[in-house]
Amino acid sequence: MVLVPGANHTLSVEDITKQEALFDSCDILLTQLEVPLSVVEKAVELAYSKGKTVILNPAPAQVLSPKLLKMVHYLTPNEHELATISREKVESIDDAIQASHQVISLGVEHVITTLGAKGSIHVTQDSHDLVHSEPMQPVDTTGAGDAYNAGLATGLLTGLSVLDTMHLATKVSRKVIMKEGAQPSIPTMEEI
Template identity: 45%
Template sequence: MQQEPKIVVIGSLNMDLVVKAPRAPKRGETILGEEIHFIPGGKGANQAIGLARLGAETTMIGAVGSDAFGAELQEALQRDGVNTSSIKVLAAQPTGVASILLAEGDNSIVVVPGANAQCLPEDLKRFEAKIAEADLVLLQLEIPLETVEYAAELARRYGKIVLLNPAPAQTLSRDLLSNVDYLTPNRSELALIAGVAEDTPLDQGIERVLELGVSTCITTLGAEGAAYRERGGRLLRVPGHKVPVVDTTGAGDAFNAGLAYALARSQDIREAVAFAGRVSALAVTKFGAQGGMPRLNEVAEYFREER
């Protein structure tokens, strides 16, 4: 029986404050809301829980405040078996918060990074042994870019697979991209990283990213699935799945968790992208980014029935 992979997730932990209202208030106006939910989130934590539910031996490296939100976020990870011993707890910084207003079928979000901004390269030096033991290191961009750059460099030094989910979108250096094995942008993130217009043909944007040093680029296309290309290869596509959609909040995080899990288990790229698509599709059938993350047996059973 194949041993479960060891994966280190280096990234953000946020408490999502989700307020539902009949409409967005005008400037200076106070209105009454309908509902409020406090939901554990942050792209790093979401992906860590996604991995743990699939079965990976998962370690989370990040930072929270010494407040109630920080404790709750760690407890949520621990309930799903994520190792939280490498999470830094800061007395002088609040836990990161995302304030999300849902109104008239749309949302607006304000993120206060809080402790996430104090997840620093020096922390990775303290937890270097965790990276050295891992099969794969999974990164996003909700912590300082210098930390992401150092993490990729450190993981590459130890010969680990490096997967970067480049969200939220920002310009990335050639030095960082040359240390990335798998990059998973959506269309807008791809355009920004490649330095091209969003309506540029997909293959041209991916070609540019590969020229910048990435080994493989996998672009997520929402309901249409994903497209990927390895350096020296051609553009290939994996179709999406038709499912009853409840909440798309965690779709991207589920995709990255599924991809990381499959790659760490040495699946080939097409199998890994297809598996990630199934994990992502099943995640959107449930409410909440973390709550929707499926277990491995659920993925197998759901798509066995689909066939």
């Protein structure tokens, strides 16, 4: 997969500020790092200041400031992204738990790390839960992380527990990896 920023990198802080009213009518901000970091920081700041739930998928991987992380309710890295943010190696589930605690110490409430075929793990200051993924032969993994995050946001919006939300997100991403192409493989809720 190749990222060609193009129009994404023309998005500005002013563009976000001009649309501030949209933050009043949302419940969750789901964002990632494919736009300038200053834009992500402004969007997170606006959502957080208005009491909205903030989900940050830190892709592509980069070091993030403690100021930004303190405003994130759910950080959803993969293993590589978690290693970058925590500055710790992540080669096992125990490593993921330890690195998640490092990130939580910076202010994030929930770290949900996707572990590929091993599933995903939810870590808070006081607990951790692993959601296993069923063995399968993927057709195309492009978009699986994005689909997982969409499932996560959907589950949270509908009032599911975090664990049930992770199961939903896993089902969504499993549907995506069983079809060719990032866009055509995105399922509807009826398909889930």
